[in-house]
Amino acid sequence: MASRVFAYIDHYQGQAVPASWETLGAAQNLAGAFGGTVTALVFGQGVEAIAVQAVHHGASEVLLAEDASLAEFRPEPFSTLLSDLLRKDGVEALLMPHTSRTREIAAQVAVDLETGVAPDVVAFEVKDGAILATRPIYAGKLFTRVVCRERRPQILTLRSRAFPKPEPDPSRSGAITRVALPALSPLSEVLGYKEAGGGVSLSDAAVIVSGGRGISNNPSLTPPAEIVDEKAKEVWRAQQGFALIRDLAAVLGAAVGASRAAVDAGYIPYSYQVGQTGKVVSPDLYIACGISGAIQHQAGMRTAKTIVAINRDAEAPIFKLARFGAVGDLFQILPPLTKALKERLGK
């Protein structure tokens, strides 16, 4: 059965990452091209429900591994287990959603099996028996097609929201097989989590509302008297601006993002940064507020389907990317925009 396609289901705290289902859908297309079947892989502890969901999303078979050493993500045990399964089965291809975990598993499995890995793939086709994968390089300024001609399995991690998500069908059935575990010897110990959870994840978000340097640019706001430091006043103003961004995001079910300028100025943590040195996103709608649109920021968001720009500077480069633009003060535009959308969307 050399034509099997493995689809790795990534999850965090008992929930499958949405891009895992996109990966499963892509794996089905690929299995069709190779004339084979899709096997989903679910590793963790207390994750049987995710295995069942994998069947509902189209896996004809699930390999389930549950063990205390897989309860928290660490690259070594996950990679060792996956390499073990790939060696036994002579698999044609391994597809994974592209996440902070799978990028590392893919890297290590590729070393174990001396094969190639194409990370962050946005499209693929099968040509002459091998997968020709398209992936952005130079922060999306260019694309390359990558192929692993001879070695197997071919390993691809797929960018979130680049492939359609199959609809789950609870009437589907498939075999869930528990696999025997090799020695997993983890090399590290997970002590806990910080700043975890909360809000919509940037990579999965269909809508993102982002704030930039301009978010602090409202001299009419008077900071509380106890804030005397000029920098602290600026950060306080920015926080009022981000409160407006969060209000709009809440109405749209959107994630909140930021430009590097806003992060570097200390307005918001780095985990919100969109751009070349932050997260790369491709939502359906990206609303840029007070963001001029430096080339490094564009690198992180230019693949958004629709871009809306709100900026005081009519000459800002962001308007060259935007489908809709509003020239003006975001502090005056955002509140009525949030209100209008709330009314019209019936929320």
Next chain:
Amino acid sequence: MNIIVCVKQTPDTAATVTVENGRVSWGDAPLVLNPWDEYAVEEALRTKEKHGGKVTVITLGPEEAKEALKVALAMGCDEAVQVSDPAFAAADTLVASRILSAAIAKHPETDLVFFGRQSVDSDSGITGSQVARRLGWPSLSLVATVSALDPAARSIEVERMMDEGRQVVRARLPAVVSVVKEINEPRYPSFMGIRKAQRVEIPVWSAGEIGLSGPFTAALAWPEVYAPPKVETVCEIITGDTPEQIAIRLAERLIEEKVI
């Protein structure tokens, strides 16, 4: 502590990259130390300043890649090694990780290896994890904070930036750490550092010198590189007499066009 930093030379992120005759071109833009690697160099230097020891910077690349090593030396690294061999010409990450692990293994008693999270040209971000795998050392990727380091107890504790938040992890030394930009603010090379870097003799290690013999066959091929088709976007500027009017009109247009 014996600390190693692996760096790469890349085009500047502000460069306009294009494709000419099927190859990537960045015009006259300068080649620089990969911006992500500046954070790795900085963290290596801070670790040395706190715990003592030596920082060695390694690059895999052609002759001109020495310039990236000189930047790291000027920032304060003690030694530099360039790993270069005509046989390495077509290296992918699988081959690069094999070469770098051999170069690291040639340094005895290494405690920590630092990488930047990815290079700004290929954007792969997998070489560090692959090197860790080959060495059999713990891979601590996307590290935003080294919260504890105890060389005597051979232990390191870090906070990793996962997609969902920070994971706090403890591992034993030696370990491979790849860093994100939140970890520090890289220093500028000092005037004295720049002068010193110009004088340092940088050894060049070939395949044989790190105990490797070919062939170094890449698993991946890149048959095509292309610029994305230019999408002509015409921006519809929403106008109105007051900000409220603009806002309401914008909301209407977004709903009319089924954007929301």
